Amino acid sequence: MATLNLQNITKSFGASQVLKGIDLAIKDKEFVVFVGPSGCGKSTLLRIVAGLEEATSGAIVIEGTDVSALAPVDRGISMVFQSYALYPHLTVFENIAFPLRVQKLPETEVKSKVAKAAEILQLTEKLQLKPGQLSGGQRQRVAIGRSIVRNPKIFLFDEPLSNLDAALRGDMRVELSQLHRDLAATMIYVTHDQVEAMTMAHRIVVLNAGKVEQFGTPMELYHHPATRFVATFIGQPNMNLVPAKVLGYDTRGLAVELDGGAQLTLPVDGAAAKKGDRIEVGMRPENIHLGQGLSMKVRVLERLGGTSITYGHMDNGQRFCAALPGDADVAEGQTVDLSINPADCHVFDASGAVLRRLMAPALAA
Amino acid sequence: MLMDRYNIWQKIGIYAAILVFLTFILLPFVEMFRTSLSPMSHLFHSPYEFWTTEFSFQAYHDMWIKVPLLGRYILNSIYVATMVTVLTMIFVIPAAYAYARLEFPFKSISLGAFLAVNMFTGAVLLIPLYRVMQTLSLLNTYWSMIIPGVAFLIPTGIWLLRGYLEKIPRELEEAAFVDGASRIYTLRRVVLPLAVPGLIVVGVSVFIGAYAQQYLFAITFNQVREYQPLAAGLFEFIGYQSVEWNQMMAAALTGILPVIIVFLFLQKYLVAGLTAGAVKE
Numbered sequence: 339m340a341t342l343n344l345q346n347i348t349k350s351f352g353a354s355q356v357l358k359g360i361d362l363a364i365k366d367k368e369f370v371v372f373v374g375p376s377g378c379g380k381s382t383l384l385r386i387v388a389g390l391e392e393a394t395s396g397a398i399v400i401e402g403t404d405v406s407a408l409a410p411v412d413r414g415i416s417m418v419f420q421s422y423a424l425y426p427h428l429t430v431f432e433n434i435a436f437p438l439r440v441q442k443l444p445e446t447e448v449k450s451k452v453a454k455a456a457e458i459l460q461l462t463e464k465l466q467l468k469p470g471q472l473s474g475g476q477r478q479r480v481a482i483g484r485s486i487v488r489n490p491k492i493f494l495f496d497e498p499l500s501n502l503d504a505a506l507r508g509d510m511r512v513e514l515s516q517l518h519r520d521l522a523a524t525m526i527y528v529t530h531d532q533v534e535a536m537t538m539a540h541r542i543v544v545l546n547a548g549k550v551e552q553f554g555t556p557m558e559l560y561h562h563p564a565t566r567f568v569a570t571f572i573g574q575p576n577m578n579l580v581p582a583k584v585l586g587y588d589t590r591g592l593a594v595e596l597d598g599g600a601q602l603t604l605p606v607d608g609a610a611a612k613k614g615d616r617i618e619v620g621m622r623p624e625n626i627h628l629g630q631g632l633s634m635k636v637r638v639l640e641r642l643g644g645t646s647i648t649y650g651h652m653d654n655g656q657r658f659c660a661a662l663p664g665d666a667d668v669a670e671g672q673t674v675d676l677s678i679n680p681a682d683c684h685v686f687d688a689s690g691a692v693l694r695r696l697m698a699p700a701l702a703a
Numbered sequence: 704m705l706m707d708r709y710n711i712w713q714k715i716g717i718y719a720a721i722l723v724f725l726t727f728i729l730l731p732f733v734e735m736f737r738t739s740l741s742p743m744s745h746l747f748h749s750p751y752e753f754w755t756t757e758f759s760f761q762a763y764h765d766m767w768i769k770v771p772l773l774g775r776y777i778l779n780s781i782y783v784a785t786m787v788t789v790l791t792m793i794f795v796i797p798a799a800y801a802y803a804r805l806e807f808p809f810k811s812i813s814l815g816a817f818l819a820v821n822m823f824t825g826a827v828l829l830i831p832l833y834r835v836m837q838t839l840s841l842l843n844t845y846w847s848m849i850i851p852g853v854a855f856l857i858p859t860g861i862w863l864l865r866g867y868l869e870k871i872p873r874e875l876e877e878a879a880f881v882d883g884a885s886r887i888y889t890l891r892r893v894v895l896p897l898a899v900p901g902l903i904v905v906g907v908s909v910f911i912g913a914y915a916q917q918y919l920f921a922i923t924f925n926q927v928r929e930y931q932p933l934a935a936g937l938f939e940f941i942g943y944q945s946v947e948w949n950q951m952m953a954a955a956l957t958g959i960l961p962v963i964i965v966f967l968f969l970q971k972y973l974v975a976g977l978t979a980g981a982v983k984e
Contacts (some may be wrong), residue, residue: 388881390877390880390881409880409883410880410881410882410883411881411883416881416882417881419870419874419878420874423872423874423877423878425746425893425897427896436879436892437882437883440879440888441883442881478924484878488882560827597769635721
């Protein structure tokens with residue numbers, strides 16, 4: 339179907355620059371998710387790709403053609419909106435048929451295309467109903483139906499699941515992944531929900547303050563976050579960041595002393611680090627287990643069954659979180675001794691950039 | 704809802720206020736109706752008597768004889784008001800949509816100017832308007848009543864409808880735009896069908912406005928008896944010798960009957976339309 343290249347896209351609203359030079363190359367048939375906190379510019383970027391907003395500068399290239407000056411329909415994209423944007427006065431059939439009516443296709447063709455879309459989305463029974471008579475998930479499917487009916491090259495989704503309840507959202511995630519496989523189309527999906535991003539994306543674009551922090555596969559982002567921002571944004575509960583000081587660097591790795599006293603030798607590429615540099619050591623709660631070396635006073639304990647998540651602080655007041663086994667023998671108010679495999683640690687320099695891990699899991703290659 | 708629950712004294716207060724208000728509004732109509740039922744001899748009876756055994760609908764019969772063109776006047780009123788409404792809507796719909804959705808220079812200034820125009824009643828502009836009508840050779844035609852009517856009602860129409868169109872979610876139009884629909888297509892197939900309650904509100908208020916204001920233009924710009932609307936035609940009940948008050952009131956009530964009927968049918972839209980978008984649904 340189609341590739342999409344964004345070349346140095348910027349966007350300013352008055353004096354405030356919301357996109358600061360975005361460069362992305364999205365491959366054919368790829369499912370790419372734009373993720374980031376509110377206000378990071380992800381929706382604006384999607385609207386620029388859609389042609390609903392004009393970029394202040396930069397080019398949008400679809401299948402080798404610069405489409406920056408074209409209307410949405412001529413770009414070969416279609417879009418599913420957060421609110422679904424269904425026309426309440428039209429039936430499901432007419433809602434799905436809307437783009438075809440705009441094209442003034444003959445009635446028989448409209449009927450067969452709508453019927454095909456309805457079949458894919460299991461809406462055949464609902465075609466004569468009005469959107470108001472449908473459930474949230476069905477409305478969502480109608481919105482998708484309207485977007486697939488005219489066979490676009492690229493599908494754009496703007497937070498399409500955020501209006502659904504949690505259970506339905508899980509189902510729709512699976513359905514969307516399935517749909518992507520069935521249609522074999524390029525899809526771009528905007529969300530603020532990292533679970534949606536991790537589960538559906540081939541590759542994720544993490545946006546922060548109008549810039550791309552990292553563009554990579556979910557496992558790359560998880561195991562090799564490029565910056566401290568990505569590291570804390572991806573993963574649940576959030577990564578612990580413990581301030582530390584560089585003691586030295588040799589073949590075994592970077593020797594550091596955590597604020598609080600513990601010393602670790604971390605297998606990261608620390609060639610650029612100098613003795614005495616201030617750094618931060620990132621430890622994912624799920625990598626921490628009961629052991630020796632780190633101690634934490636538990637303030638809040640959340641037992642989820644499979645895991646027990648403890649929130650509290652270390653001796654020096656550093657906030658800390660650990661995901662321990664479900665049956666771990668801990669209690670609120672208690673001090674527990676913990677440890678972490680040095681290979682699981684992430685190290686960030688003072689600017690927030692990562693020092694590359696040398697012993698990361700094979701999956702992240 | 705709990706907050707809608709009133710105690711007995713609050714209820715008495717509310718109903719008492721409604722009673723005062725309705726009395727104030729409706730008393731003239733009651734008096735009109737009473738006058739229309741009374742024989743002339745009774746109307747000037749002293750002392751004043753509210754009730755009599757002589758009430759009859761005789762005036763509703765006599766008025767057609769006394770003023771043979773009465774039916775025509777009523778139809779003229781409806782015709783002029785309808786034409787004003789249709790023409791006003793033709794201008795108001797695209798204008799209101801433009802004000803609701805497009806960005807253009809002097810947008811808020813021109814919108815304010817429309818409101819300012821409303822501060823001039825037709826009366827202060829009668830002489831210039833007369834000259835305009837004269838120049839365009841429109842005096843003594845229906846158009847002399849229709850055109851000024853349209854001109855004075857467009858501003859309010861734009862304000863009313865713009866507020867309504869702004870409440871229609873922008874995403875619906877964006878979705879249509881992404882699917883290749885033009886502005887006009889979107890207006891026709893998406894915006895207007897959703898704005899029907901708003902269109903009814905604006906249409907009805909324009910109609911009522913047109914019905915009420917045509918008197919001034921009729922007596923100034925039109926000398927042709929056959930074109931006069933009801934309000935001007937009522938003058939014919941004022942004779943050289945006497946005024947047939949009972950027939951005049953009967954004719955006035957008969958004349959506003961069509962408007963009242965339209966109102967009754969559309970009032971649910973009016974209430975819904977005037978408060979639309981006030982709360983999230």
